[in-house]
Amino acid sequence: MSTQNYHYTLWLWLEGMFPRRLNYFLLMKGLVSTPMDLLQGTTNVPNLRIVKMRPDMETGSWKFDSEADALPRGTSTPCLRVTDTQTGRERWVYESVSILSYFESIFRGHGLTLLSLDPLDVAATNDIIGVINLAMAEGGTYMRHACPAMAAWSGLKNEDRSHAAALNSYGIMVKDLRKVQIWAEDTLAETGWLTPGVQGPGLADITLAAGRRYLELGYGWDIFEREELKVLAAWYKRFKNTLPWWDALEEREDVHPKEMMLGKEYREV
Known part of the structure; x- marks a missing residue:
């Protein structure tokens, strides 16, 4: 095109x-x-x-x-x-x-190929990205109910927060991320990545890695901290180590606004 x-x-x-x-x-x-x-x-x-x-x-x-x-x-x-x-x-x-x-x-002719041309691979990629987005949405709901500052930024009144709602969303997020592991199991075994039909990290990998890094920086939260997500924890470590520009972009001193860097102590559950 x-x-x-x-x-x-x-x-x-x-x-x-x-x-x-x-x-x-x-x-x-x-x-x-x-x-x-x-x-x-x-x-x-x-x-x-x-x-x-x-x-x-x-x-x-x-x-x-x-x-x-x-x-x-x-x-x-x-x-x-x-x-x-x-x-x-x-x-x-x-x-x-x-x-x-x-x-x-x-821009297919530029740089790395991040999405296969095979229609089944594209469908599988879209499936994985779809459930990643659901997981991120549940993670956001967890944060709004677990962290008063996040609730305030989101327009949720403090008295309307619920620890039960927070824990429920956390559990659903973990369930969705486990589904990512299962759906990408064959691809992870073949190439080490979530995106089928490409030889390196692709669009599904980008989608999940960005959310994982943002929540770590903003809220001190490793969303792969549960034992049942150890496959994704290993995948994320590989993702960071594969990209030659990672440290220059993501480990720089001003990587995130200081006012928005809330440690895990700001989460009540």
Whole structure:
């Protein structure tokens, strides 16, 4: 698919959970050269522009380098605007997984192959990503009920929090992650990765690793801490050790806003 008639504008809060998926993708595809380039919003593709966002901790709103770059109404981060440079028509892609799959299709010739062309492999990848997203949603519900600060940020009144709800969501999250292990069992045995039909980490791996890292940084939470998730714990260690840019991106001093780094002591259950 030719991309020369389109311009791509990608809004990213680089430290966020779902934007983090795009961080990993852009580096693995070689669409940005280095973590420093990513942090500066510099890409290797003339028609791909990154708009960096950052939270204003005082107002709870977003900050941008210019008002012209403000996040469009009705969107969140990440989101992608695709502009036809010949007609001026704009179309939007709103969800991280949709952006990942779209970018993989149009930038297939760049960098690593992150999604198989085989229809069954694609279906299996979508199954795994779907249950990963369910697990992340349950993890979010757990955090809102277990951590007062998270509840406040999410608009949940403290008196409406429930430790029982927190533990229920935690259990469902673990069940979903066990399902990931089972569904990816053959692929993990063959290649060591979650994404079928590719020789290295692919879209399913990116999707889960970003969530795992974000929750560790923000809340001191290893979501693979349970014994029944030891396969995923080993997979995550392998993922980090495989990527040559991991330390420069994810172990830097300013990897996450200090105001948003809540240790496990902030979780009540």
